Each structure stands twice: as C-alpha cells, then as structure tokens.
Amino acid sequence: MKFIVRDIPLKLMSASVMLNPDDVSELGLVSGDRVKVVDHKKSCIKDVHIATEMLKRGELGFCKTSGPCDMHVAEGETVEVFPVSRPNSVDFIKKKMTGKKLERDEVTAIIRDIGDNMLNEVEITAFVMANYFQDLDFDETEWMTRAMIESGEKISFDRDTVVDKHSIGGVPGNKITLLVVPIIAASGLLIPKTSSRAITSASGTADTMEVLTNVTLDIKEIQEITNRLGGVIAWGGSTNIAPVDDIIIQVERRLSIDPKPQLLASIMAKKGAIGAKHVVIDIPVGEGTKVPEIEYGRELANDFTRMGQRLGLNIACVLTYGGQPVGRAIGPALEAREAFMALESISSSPKSLTEKAVGIAARLLEISGKTRNGTDHALKMLDSGKALEKFREIIEAQGGPSIQKSSEIPIGDKTFDVIAPIDGSIARVENSRLVRVARAAGAPRDRGAGIFLHKKGGHHVKAGDVLFTVYAEKEWKLSQAIGMIEREPPLVVSGMILESFPTERIL
16 A cells, blocks of 8 residues: 655654554554555655544654664655565564573574665564573574674675774774774785774764875775775765674664674674784773683684684784773774874884784784784884874875874863873773763764873872873863763872771871
C-alpha cells in the first residue's frame, strides 16, 4: 500500500511508524508488528503503532528515531509499506540468550539482518546483551568478524605491505596516529588509517586531524591518496567499511558496555576490510582505562593474536602505560599542535608522546619485515624531517592548507591557569576528570578548547606553580570548566604529611 508521510513530533529509540487503525487492519497487522517502508532512496524495517485520531486513512506517521534505521522522508512524500514477518535471526538471538553455541550460518544471518535493517533496536540490544552475558567462543567471533567485513565496502591494494595500528582507547591525549602514519608512509609502507571521532573523550583521532585538513574521504579517495603518498588519516564514519559494527557500537555506547567478542570483531573487521596484512594493537593498561589490570591486558593480547591467525592477519599487541595522558595536550587543536611540534623536533616534545609513537611505529616496521631495528628506523624518519615532510603532503592531499609551523595552528584564546595550593608532588592524575573538564570547556566541538598539562604524575611542585591551563573559545564554557575543577580536581597535590590526628589541639 502507498501512504502519504506525516511528521509526528516524537523521538523514539526504536524505528517506528504510526498508522490509522483501518489501514492496520487492511494490512493484516496488529500493534508491534513490523513493516518495510520503501521510498525512492532507501528501505527500512519499522515497528507499527496505532494512531486512533492523529492520522487519516492513507497517512503514515513518521517518528524521528535515534536508532540505526533513520530514514529522512519529507512530509507529503509518498512511500510504500509492505508487511514483513519476523526474521529467523530473532530465534538465533534467543538461542544465544540461553547460552547455546550458534552455527556459522546463524551468526551470518544475524549480522546480515542488522545490516539490512531487518532487526529493530530491541532485537539488536538483545544480541549485544546475549554476547555480554553468555559470551561468544572463538568460532562465533571469527564468523561474526567475517560477516562484518562482508557487510560493507572493502579496499584492496596491489602491494602486500599494507599495515595499520589501532588503540582500544581509554587514555586522553593519545594523538600518536599523527606521528605513526607519516613515519610509516615515509618508510615506504602503506597505512590507510581510518579513525573515529570522540564520543565521550575530549578528541578522537579524526577530530584532531580535522583541525589540520579534511577527514571526510570516501573509499576511492582513501585508496588513491594511500597509493600515491603511502598514508592517510580519515574519518571511518565517512566510509561504508563494516557498517554493521557501527550499528552495534551505537547500542553498546548507550549501555556503557563493550563485550570482548564484539571488541575483537569490531577492530579485526575494520582492519580486514582495508586490506591490512600487519597490524599493531595498542592496549593501554592502568587505572581508569578499559584494561585496569595487566593480566587482563595479556589475555586480550593473546585473543587478538589468535584471532589474527584465524583471519590471516599478522597481529602484534603492545601493552602501554595508560595511567595518565599521552603527552601534555588534551583537545583537538592542542593535540594537533603538539603532534606537529613533535614532528618538527623530537627533542622539544613530551617524552611520553614520542616514546609511544616510536614504539608503535617500530613494531609495525619490524612485523612487516621492513627492518629488524624498528626503533632506529623510526627515529631516523623523525630526525631527518622525512616524517614531517610526509605529514605535510598528506594534509595537503586531503584538502588542507600548507602548514609550515606548529605555531600556525590556532587554539582557544580564553584561558585559566590552575595553581598548586601547596608544596608537594602530583600524587594522582584523574584521567576521567581531565576529560570531563576539557569537554566542559568545549572540546571536541570547539576545536580550540582543551587542557595543557604543565605538570604530570610524580612531578614535584611549589605552591603557586601552574599545574595545567584550560583553553576555551567561549567565556561561559571556560566558567563551566572552572566550576568542574573546583568540584573534582583532576590533579591531586600531596605533601609528605597527609593528615594529622587528633584534629583538636591537645593542651
């Protein structure tokens, strides 16, 4: 049946439409059944709700949704509606909820139906929760990974020396991709790096790179620039690489969970889809990260390695220190400036940044067979200026301006210095609080907002020393960040005497 679209001023979590009771009856449906809505651009599976007085016969009420199937159909347009039966994949999800192992074709069907918008958000959530509580074994995880790769576009290169790196995240200021990619590209390898934007952090790699150049590239552009220059740093959301993974991640973020099978499949699918043969996985370990204990980090590294073997990928994992930020800058423009500065002069950049970037690049150079001493080679690319030259070429190839100096990168002009209250040392660095303050200041939306750390964990300070500076583009956001600092200090300064008992004076 054909229907005229009417906008309904409701925003629902699941993809839904409303129909007149008589139309619902004619279609042979009841409330909660699903239909396929088709316009000239897209089709989507929607749940049906009955509107007794809002809609006339022949009208279809469109509800805005934050779910994966968000069709943009203007009011007054005509769409077709077809009843659809519940897909078999719903039964497979129920099977997994009871703890039973799925067959390969069952896993494939679930992933295919998610990609085809055949499952609603409740059913996708049930699948994620089943994986969280029941876990997938290595067979199921491998099948899910392969199905995710096949769900979208893939990139292929003529050369076999395609490498990539990935961090599982959780550490602020981790802008090492902006160093690793030009080091690797200047070394003659291919590294088509697709990165994410910030969701809960102060800056994703794509946000940081976007300060310098365009990151919204399609598959052909990524392939062409990588073939020509050796590397690219693009936003993965502008491609159709493993799109089912992005749908699942939306559900995980709302639930604040990250089941290990999905973590493995997510990362490995993205790497497999871009044609990478050699991959280094960065696993930050420490309080406040996704991996608080080193034992779990080793377990995760072992799982990545095993899954790589199954998929024909050469995987190396590096457990890195995640107890405090990488470098001193947190926020898009501040991080871009710090990364550019490190490429200009390794001696003037924070040791934590260059040490980690060189370490990751070194492992890529070694596992790909480029050199036996990856550290020396990576340092040579930095010291010679070849990495900086390559980075400038990548920026311009992606549509950015010619940048000669790091000082040309603008940052927020509204600032506030946080001062040490006493003599002592930095006893604790709260990563999560630093991120919240940077976001309160405007990051990542306001590119110039963020934090620059003058002192880090273990540093000795004097009363009156500047601990860190908050940058903002708007005064009211700076005030918001200052208020948060007063409530939740991100850096804790302690002297040798922590407290004195009893608190009353003894005569």
